[in-house]
Amino acid sequence: MENTFEHDLPNKEGFFGEYGGSFIPPELQAVMDEITQAYLDIREDPDFRSELASLYKHYVGRPSPLFHAKRLSEVYGADIYLKREDLNHTGAHKINHCLGEALLAKKMGKKKLIAETGAGQHGVALATAAALVGMECDIYMGEVDIAKEHPNVVRMKILGANVIAATHGRKTLKEAVDAAFEAYLKDPVTQIYAIGSVVGPHPFPMMVRDFQSIIGNEAKQQFQEMTGRLPDNLVACVGGGSNAMGLFDAFLAEETVAMWGVEPAGRDLTQDGEHAATMTKGQPGVMHGFNSYMLKDDQGEPMEVYSVASGLDYPSVGPQHSYLKDIGRVNYESISDEEAISAFFELSRREGIIPAIESAHAVAYALKLAEQQKGSILVNLSGRGDKDIDFVVEHYGQQYGIEG
Template identity: 65%
Template sequence: MSDYLKNHPDENGYFGRFGGSFIPPVLEEPFKKIAQTYESLKNDPKFIEELKYVRKNYQGRPTPVSFAKNLTEYCGGAKIYLKREDLNHSGAHKLNHCMAEVILAKHMGFKKVIAETGAGQHGVALATAAAYFGLECEIHMGEVDIKKEHPNVVRMKILGAKVIPATKGLKTLKEAVDSAFESYISQADSSIYCIGSVVGPHPFPMVVRDFQSIVGFESKEQFAEHENGALPDNIVACVGGGSNSMGIFSAFIDDKEVNLYGVEPMGRGEKIGEHSATLTYGEEGVMHGFNSIMLKDEKGEPAPVYSIGSGIDYPSVGPEHAYLKDIGRTKVGLCDDKEAVDAFYKLSQLEGIIPALESAHAVAFAMKLAKTLAKDKTILVNVSGRGDKDIDFVVENYPIPNAKF
């Protein structure tokens, strides 16, 4: 583990001034037990071996790093490489922390896991892990996302999960988190909350980052094999809550020569309610039990947000992302709906890879970035998930283009 990862967060769960734990008293003891169990297990040889076995023999890790030759030639600039988390079992990076969180639940003696989901990738991953380990699974999902991400809803149900609609407010990811937390409070003595990103009260931003860091450490070794031992010049990943981006950034934070770009969704425009660009337009605030950067309305409450990618339409962001931007270690990129859809089709038709709409935001920004760089520069993009869940929505709303670019 790098020096940075060893020292962040501090013992109270803070990354600088961001993070912490702002929760009802009823949850203080359960969260304390989760933190203590994680600290005792993370270096335990038996736990590590069990996780290694699952990752290799069930998830199919390591996922490869692929050179996107055709996309690189199309953009005409820097070489573009892809970290293929879409090839992880269940189709996204989410299983990396879900399998580990369910092992954690098993060690704590719990029989049930509860979570929220936006695009459904976390829900599918947790339902998969729960099925594998024989635990009950309860997933909360916004009504809007249930309709939009129907294939993932079906997958969750087939896997045995109970899917509960979040019917308040905008009926998307924030409301799903609200609903899941409300349910968890009444079941905290018999279940564990498995947060789906690097958000929430301590210890979850740390726990999810640590379990996702496998993406970054694999990438570092694999990229070096492609580029004669070199590091990538740039790493690009989408940011909503930020689990896939923290996963791939983790191994490179101490490598100052590597530019780290977190790409936010600009949606349909700059007005409140038209985007989810938290780090770009937000301000400091507490939501869902942690202090970070968040989008606020005129009353100082969490603002309505929007993105074509259901997994990244969140009005806050992981506290570590807020900290890394604050100290100048990471940069923020932007991608709107139109650019994301264009990248969705370009990657599909040039490389034979159908990305999740969330991942398409990262691909779109990488395409723009590549055109500004010399051909001897490199970009590594985290393709955090595959687009099976999005194909019906995309083709119904955006005609399939001619493949002759």
């Protein structure tokens, strides 16, 4: 895990340029300061780093493979590589930071882990980590997503977690975050809110990035060993942005490597409430304790958002992504529901890999890049599609020749 925890940003107040920070009640700020100091201490502890590295290797199955998708490459005209985070234990990148957060909580003497989840991958990963370290676990999930991602709900319950439905608003990811924050405010002493992305008040955008940066560190070494050079392009989906930040982090200083964050254009990028393209259509604002780009309604409140991918329908984004957009280091584009589902089937049928719908957004944009002949492409395949197959068959099966 060389260089995993060495960064210039954020500053000590948690800002990436003008984005980030901690906009929370004073009584909660004292608890957040305790978490910050505990994390800064623990990340320098050789015993902690050794324990986490051992779990990554022997429990998660890291390093995750780098795969040259030869059939896709032949069809689309550019070399496409996949960082196989879908092969991690629990089926996605989320386990990387959940193990770190669980170990931190345990060492701080906390009794319970709480979190939000959209697609259920963060919920499954945190429930897994909680079982591993012997802690209670409450997962808040929108009622719509509970129905949509039923396999992951069952997995969380089998692992011993309590799945608590968020029943207000659109009953999706933003509402799950609201509910988890409310629960945390009631008892920030004995429980810790293990935020599921590079969002939230400081130190979480920093901490989750640090734990996820193992993705890019591995991929950089693997790509050079496989090809003798660096990739020309990196592509990752962006909701909150943890898998993208995990991939991008190791390459930020490599000027020859272009980076592409892919947001959900949903059903209609031109209509409010029909997409979740925060970087494309949003503006700076404070939400859930941090300042970043966000989608706002006419009253300046978080806009209702939508995506076919439950893990991407969030009206804000990690503050470091906003900073990287403003300085021009990362390009942010969007992919529609239909494009994502098409890529879901394209990867499944050309390479035998069923991706999460979230990851299919990145695959879809990679295919566009390939057709433009922009050089080699490394995609972060952030999760597998087991959780999505019932939904996809129900809503798109007939279109792709599958009987329900």
